[in-house]
Amino acid sequence: MVYGDRTAPWQKPLPTMYDLPSEDPEEPGLPDEFHDLQPALLSLTCKPAEYWPDRCFTATDLNLYYDSRHTNWYKRPDWFLVLDNTPSTDQETLRWSYVIWQEGVIPYLVVELLSPGTETEDLGLTQRKSGKPPTKWEVYEQILHIPYYVVYDRYQNRLRAFRLQGARYQEQLLPDRRIWFNELNLGLGLWQGIYDRRDGLWLRWYDAQGNWIPTPSEQLQERDEELEQQRQRAQDAEQKAEQLAAYIKSLGLNPDEIKPPEQEV
Template sequence: MYQTNPPRSPKEILPTMYDLKSEDPEELGGSDQFHIYQPRLLEETFRPANYPLDKVFTGTDLNLYYDPCHTQWYKRPDWFAVVGVSWLYEEKDLRLSYVIWQEGVDPLIVVELLSPGTEKEDLGQTLREVNQPPTKWEVYEQVLRVPYYVIFNRYTNELQVFTLQAERYQPVDITNSPLWIPSIELGLGLWQGRYEGIERLWLHWFDEEGNWIPTTVEREEQKRKQLNEEQRRVATLQAELARYQNTFGKLPESGGSAE
């Protein structure tokens, strides 16, 4: 490739998300209902207190291109979140994939939902084959250096959390306290509840006071209750005004001077 002077940035000369494939029909996994509902719940409740919603992006089963030297290599996390980047690609288009050299911002957290076919790779128990792309664990830990890596086994309800320490993932003891991420003022824990009609343990975000972040349905219900309460207050005031008028007659006009 011809080198210009000064050199052009990777964003200008490397493939964009429009040039790279966004799905692979031969790729297995991620199609069961839990892999649909759990990422959706994570997305609905991921509300960082110190970032506007238009500067937060979450991806579900989306190609994540990570290596500008091997532009066709990608991983496909079950769910990941990026903060400080527009929720739209170049603030105008829905993403087909997430391309690191185009976006310039790495994920803050990746969540993998264990399944029998991906368990060993998710847990870093597979070895990189010769002349093959790095494993998922290697990409998250050594290439993207994702600060928080969360693995949830829905069959055993085991939750594992890893954070980068001395350039390697180290397990976090969450026995007595769930994961808290100071940079976004959010925590991630296991919530026993009903979502999409299914009662079970779910991964769920919570705020600094320990309150579970409301889902979309819960937020709409809160708005409905607030609207109903406001309507009741208005109706009560109108009723009191009507009683006053019935008792004392027409209210005096304001602004006039007394003689």
């Protein structure tokens, strides 16, 4: 007969990152690296052709207050886009939160990144408990009437998009894992590549020609590559000119005295 647990503390397996998702049990899974990187890529590549930068506001993990009768109720989208609303222009006016009754403009699009602790709520599979605030799905669909709701599951590499039609969200068909937004003249899709030195399948924006919108660092890299190609072409042209001059000299001629033939008019 064994009385009690005689296993030494150092022999017991320590909890992993999956066992300790957050110090706050009310908010499991906050924060993690992916929820920092992916929203940043969305903001860097969100360049609607129909809107100037000062008419688009994007936010990551910002409290969204939606009911003036219950001022302590909020949701915290992983990422959202607001059209026709001005971003802060200086440090002092940076938002602490997004308050609907103060801003007067609802988000156009909300993106949620699925994680094991939030999956059921993000997909609208949870029921509102008595005496508790409405669920995330209820807020987006029935209270704020946000036009588009996108959910990305990086574990299953699955992108789902919902469009508000009437009073309910209708899931959109995404045969190529992309969704186009006519109002923005932009699309959102899954891109396989390296972002911030991490290889993976990322959610990012693309233009009407199907080209992925580059980040500022990618633009600099493209510019540097183009400059390098120009330098290489100039070096090749110079080398060929030198070889031609050497060949002309080998024929006993002076390259400087040779004139190109005149063009016929």
